[in-house]
Amino acid sequence: MKKATSSGARTRLSPDDRRRQLLGIGLSMLVEKPIQDLSLDAVAAEAGISRSLLFHYFPTKTDYYDAVVGAAVRRVLRNISPDEGTTPETALQQFIERFYAQIERRRPFYLALVFGTGAVALGGEGVDSLRMTAARRVIAALSLDESTLPAVHAWTAYVEDRALYWSGQPKAQRPELAAEIEHCAKTLHALMSLGT
Amino acid sequence: MKKATSSGARTRLSPDDRRRQLLGIGLSMLVEKPIQDLSLDAVAAEAGISRSLLFHYFPTKTDYYDAVVGAAVRRVLRNISPDEGTTPETALQQFIERFYAQIERRRPFYLALVFGTGAVALGGEGVDSLRMTAARRVIAALSLDESTLPAVHAWTAYVEDRALYWSGQPKAQRPELAAEIEHCAKTLHALMSLGT
Numbered sequence: 001m002k003k004a005t006s007s008g009a010r011t012r013l014s015p016d017d018r019r020r021q022l023l024g025i026g027l028s029m030l031v032e033k034p035i036q037d038l039s040l041d042a043v044a045a046e047a048g049i050s051r052s053l054l055f056h057y058f059p060t061k062t063d064y065y066d067a068v069v070g071a072a073v074r075r076v077l078r079n080i081s082p083d084e085g086t087t088p089e090t091a092l093q094q095f096i097e098r099f100y101a102q103i104e105r106r107r108p109f110y111l112a113l114v115f116g117t118g119a120v121a122l123g124g125e126g127v128d129s130l131r132m133t134a135a136r137r138v139i140a141a142l143s144l145d146e147s148t149l150p151a152v153h154a155w156t157a158y159v160e161d162r163a164l165y166w167s168g169q170p171k172a173q174r175p176e177l178a179a180e181i182e183h184c185a186k187t188l189h190a191l192m193s194l195g196t
Numbered sequence: 197m198k199k200a201t202s203s204g205a206r207t208r209l210s211p212d213d214r215r216r217q218l219l220g221i222g223l224s225m226l227v228e229k230p231i232q233d234l235s236l237d238a239v240a241a242e243a244g245i246s247r248s249l250l251f252h253y254f255p256t257k258t259d260y261y262d263a264v265v266g267a268a269v270r271r272v273l274r275n276i277s278p279d280e281g282t283t284p285e286t287a288l289q290q291f292i293e294r295f296y297a298q299i300e301r302r303r304p305f306y307l308a309l310v311f312g313t314g315a316v317a318l319g320g321e322g323v324d325s326l327r328m329t330a331a332r333r334v335i336a337a338l339s340l341d342e343s344t345l346p347a348v349h350a351w352t353a354y355v356e357d358r359a360l361y362w363s364g365q366p367k368a369q370r371p372e373l374a375a376e377i378e379h380c381a382k383t384l385h386a387l388m389s390l391g392t
Contacts, residue, residue, distance in 0.1 A: 131357065151379075154357040161327065161353035165346050183347075183390065190386040194379065 019057055021047055026068035027075070030112055040064065072113050073130050076102060080134065082141055089185075091141035095134075096184045099159055100177060104167040111164070131156045144192065151191045159184050215253055217243055222264035223271070226308055236260065268309050269326050272298060276330065278337055285381075287337035291330075292380045295355055296373060300363040307360070327352045340388070347387045355380050 013021060025046050029038050040061060044054045058064035080098040082091035103110050114130070135153040138144075144152065162184065166174055209217060221242050225234050236257060240250045254260035276294040278287035299306050310326070331349040334340070340348065358380065362370055 150358055150361050153361055154354045157357035158350045158354040161350040162346055165349055186390050187387065190390060191383065194382050194386060 015057075018047075018049075022054065022057060022064075023068055023071045026064065027072055030068060030072060030109070038065070038068075069113070072109075076110070076113070076130060077133055077137075081137060086141075088142040092138070092185050092188065093181055095138055095141070096159055096181045097177070099134075099156075100163045100166065100180060103160070103163040107164070107167050114160075131160075138188075148192065151194075152188070155188050155191055158187065211253075214243075214245075218250065218253060218260075219264055219267045222260065223268055226264060226268065226305070234261070234264075265309070268305075272306070272309070272326065273329055277333060282337075284338040288334070288381050288384065289377055291334055291337070292355060292377045293373070295330075295352075296359045296362065296376060299356070299359040303360070303363050310356075327356075334384075344388065347390075348384070351384050351387055354383065 022043060025043050026038060029043070040054055041051055043064075044051045047054070054064075058067060079102045080095060082094035082098070086094065131153055134156045135149060138152050138156070139146070139148060162180065166180055218239060221239050222234060225239070236250055237247055239260075240247045243250070250260070254263060275298045276291060278290035278294070282290065327349055330352045331345060334348050334352070335342070335344060358376065362376055
């Protein structure tokens with residue numbers, strides 16, 4: 001596949017690359033303003049294309065918004081997935097560590113996506129699909145029983161909340177990341193031994 | 197204080213009652229549409245007052261939106277608070293039971309408030325203030341140490357997620373509510389014994 005050689009205007013991109021470029025522009029704008037305030041004119045201008053060419057890729061405003069939010073959710077899920085083929089315990093540690101890293105590195109983006117400006121498009125169900133996919137991956141990586149889903153699903157909300165809390169504190173006041181990871185891993189084990 | 201005797205138009209209300217009436221109309225509309233789509237004309241019409249009188253109570257659109265979302269958060273917190281003067285264990289059970297009841301009875305409202313249409317106004321910090329207040333009440337009711345805050349805060353996210361999951365299932369497939377309450381209470385005790 002042809003790669004874009006420049007982010008400048010008037011570059012001739014393949015349809016796939018153009019789509020990706022337009023979603024990338026939307027993703028970066030999502031941090032600054034509510035999705036319903038994203039101006040398609042501004043997106044087209046930044047991409048160096050006409051508004052009508054933008055509508056060729058995304059027939060309606062809603063199509064574009066949904067695609068941007070969907071891309072954001074997929075990006076988060078990709079970033080926090082553990083490696084394939086590791087031991088269950090390593091996979092668990094990686095999941096927690098990457099979830100914390102994602103939230104710390106891009107806190108306003110995450111808040112916007114799940115609780116704020118992106119959440120309108122997501123609605124409750126979009127948040128649910130993020131947690132559901134994350135929970136299913138944890139269950140698969142740890143070979144847990146399917147009946148653990150409600151507990152593992154809610155545990156992802158637990159880890160998310162702690163990571164938001166942790167990353168919201170000044171660095172000097174935060175507990176060590178390693179202690180946070182250990183606590184979250186122990187919490188999952190405790191939940192499994194409580195029964196679901 | 198004079199009580200409104202009718203919800204109809206042209207009733208003469210005290211300023212406090214009028215304010216309450218206008219917030220109540222906003223709260224009920226919040227379930228159906230994103231807060232930024234609430235039409236102040238529609239709110240004024242439903243209250244039977246002019247748009248300019250509405251602006252007398254809330255000088256800007258943003259003032260009105262913030263007041264509606266703030267009222268929604270306070271309503272949820274009031275609904276889920278345990279009784280004063282009960283034993284710690286009863287307070288914990290009441291908190292969990294009332295949180296489940298709030299979410300089950302008004303699921304779309306809750307989703308709109310925390311993850312969806314109300315979340316734009318709330319932002320991440322508004323969600324945080326709901327969880328923070330709930331967590332502080334649990335800590336007070338159970339006489340827990342202040343250092344448990346990150347764990348109790350994240351535990352409220354755990355209970356919220358489980359209650360959303362539980363109430364989203366068909367009634368015939370849901371576990372008993374009593375089992376859910378017991379699980380959530382045990383989870384808090386397990387977290388406390390893990391250390392924070």
